[in-house]
Amino acid sequence: MKKILFLLIFPYLAFSQIEINGTIKDEENRPLAFANVELYDENGKNLISYTICNEFGQYKLNSTPGIRTFRISFIGYENLEEKKQISSEQTVSFNLKSAPQVIENVNITAKALDLIIHEDTTDYNLDNLTNGSEENLNDILKKLPGINIDQNGKINSNGKKLTIY
Amino acid sequence: MKKKITILLCILVSLCQAQTLKVSYLEKINLADSPKIDVSQIQGAEMSPGLEAMVQKMIEEQNKKNSEGKEYELYSVNGESIYQKTEVKEVENEAITTITLNEKDIFYRNFKDKQITNQTSILSKTFLINEDEKSFDWQISDQTEMIGTYKCKKATSLSEEGLVAWFTNEVPISTGPRQYYGLPGLIVKLTLGTLTIEAIDVKIMDEIVAIEKPTKGKNVSRKKYNEIRDEKLNLNDNNNNNEGIRVKMIEI
Numbered sequence: 474m475k476k477i478l479f480l481l482i483f484p485y486l487a488f489s490q491i492e493i494n495g496t497i498k499d500e501e502n503r504p505l506a507f508a509n510v511e512l513y514d515e516n517g518k519n520l521i522s523y524t525i526c527n528e529f530g531q532y533k534l535n536s537t538p539g540i541r542t543f544r545i546s547f548i549g550y551e552n553l554e555e556k557k558q559i560s561s562e563q564t565v566s567f568n569l570k571s572a573p574q575v576i577e578n579v580n581i582t583a584k585a586l587d588l589i590i591h592e593d594t595t596d597y598n599l600d601n602l603t604n605g606s607e608e609n610l611n612d613i614l615k616k617l618p619g620i621n622i623d624q625n626g627k628i629n630s631n632g633k634k635l636t637i638y
Numbered sequence: 639m640k641k642k643i644t645i646l647l648c649i650l651v652s653l654c655q656a657q658t659l660k661v662s663y664l665e666k667i668n669l670a671d672s673p674k675i676d677v678s679q680i681q682g683a684e685m686s687p688g689l690e691a692m693v694q695k696m697i698e699e700q701n702k703k704n705s706e707g708k709e710y711e712l713y714s715v716n717g718e719s720i721y722q723k724t725e726v727k728e729v730e731n732e733a734i735t736t737i738t739l740n741e742k743d744i745f746y747r748n749f750k751d752k753q754i755t756n757q758t759s760i761l762s763k764t765f766l767i768n769e770d771e772k773s774f775d776w777q778i779s780d781q782t783e784m785i786g787t788y789k790c791k792k793a794t795s796l797s798e799e800g801l802v803a804w805f806t807n808e809v810p811i812s813t814g815p816r817q818y819y820g821l822p823g824l825i826v827k828l829t830l831g832t833l834t835i836e837a838i839d840v841k842i843m844d845e846i847v848a849i850e851k852p853t854k855g856k857n858v859s860r861k862k863y864n865e866i867r868d869e870k871l872n873l874n875d876n877n878n879n880n881e882g883i884r885v886k887m888i889e890i
Contacts (some may be wrong), residue, residue, distance in 0.1 A: 519780055520791075523821075548810060
């Protein structure tokens with residue numbers, strides 16, 4: 474009799490959303506404002522839900538029951554991944570360890586601007602604009618955006634005459 | 639004594655970041671979809687072939703600039719972020735002033751107040767738009783892609799048609815270019831119609847950059863601003879400059 478009752482209740486639990494809340498803090502228990510909280514499934518691959526902490530380091534998430542992987546991250550701190558069994562509404566809080574000071578600088582696509590325009594001079598990035606086949610200054614000038622060489626060989630830029638130093 | 643110290647520690651406010659995230663983005667507009675303007679159709683003073691050629695060239699240059707990309711910077715620290723164009727001075731042509739749209743777009747976001755402030759200008763009039771944050775209803779794909787050295791996931795907005803973003807949780811700040819944010823990590827690439835915004839440099843600075851909320855411009859609602867913008871982009875009969883050229887630009 475007891476067994477049957479349990480079986481009847483179990484399927485209902487499997488589909489309900491459970492609210493999880495908590496606070497993310499550092500090692501000194503100071504709250505980390507706007508820390509990242511991600512909830513993955515048991516193998517840590519599929520993202521189920523995510524949220525950002527508020528200014529007090531508090532968060533609230535929904536999850537279906539089961540084993541879940543929490544991934545907490547924050548700039549300047551070590552990422553934390555932890556598996557927890559979620560079966561009912563609960564509070565799950567974490568403490569992050571500060572990461573060693575690393576100043577990252579990642580160039581995804583280092584693309585220099587072709588030209589930088591100042592008041593009355595324009596700097597051209599010749600590396601980007603030429604391909605080595607240019608024989609003389611004329612050839613290079615023809616390739617620069619905004620420069621025209623008219624029939625008399627006079628050079629002008631956007632309608633204004635240019636003087637070459 | 640111990641009890642008192644423990645209570646004191648608990649009252650301490652949330653820990654502030656001591657590092658600032660700085661991202662350089664490149665905004666590009668797909669050249670194939672840029673407005674095609676036929677110079678001979680432009681209303682206004684009659685133009686000599688020479689002048690016509692010059693105007694055509696200027697428009698081509700503007701299109702070329704759009705496709706080459708404009709550089710913007712994003713700074714984010716302590717629950718605030720600001721996105722603005724990297725400063726480059728334009729040379730004004732003596733005969734005609736190049737009409738540039740939305741060159742001074744600044745987006746400021748306050749994570750705590752959940753507010754976005756957008757300072758923007760059209761034809762030298764500046765506007766200030768304050769809006770509540772909105773949800774983009776991101777649907778995140780499980781597949782990962784590499785963008786630069788970052789492992790990214792693709793997210794599609796269910797509320798804004800055509801909006802697709804790629805983000806990385808390796809940079810755990812829920813921010814991105816313009817008014818786009820809300821993913822569990824930095825938005826590294828974003829496409830919306832013909833517009834593509836891509837991060838070209840990501841830096842974590844070991845200092846706190848002071849972020850200033852923009853305050854210049856006439857305070858208007860987003861709705862009112864859209865009305866004003868549509869009005870200004872059409873043929874403006876009030877243009878007092880007889881030497882000027884009136885152009886109808888189609889918003890991309």
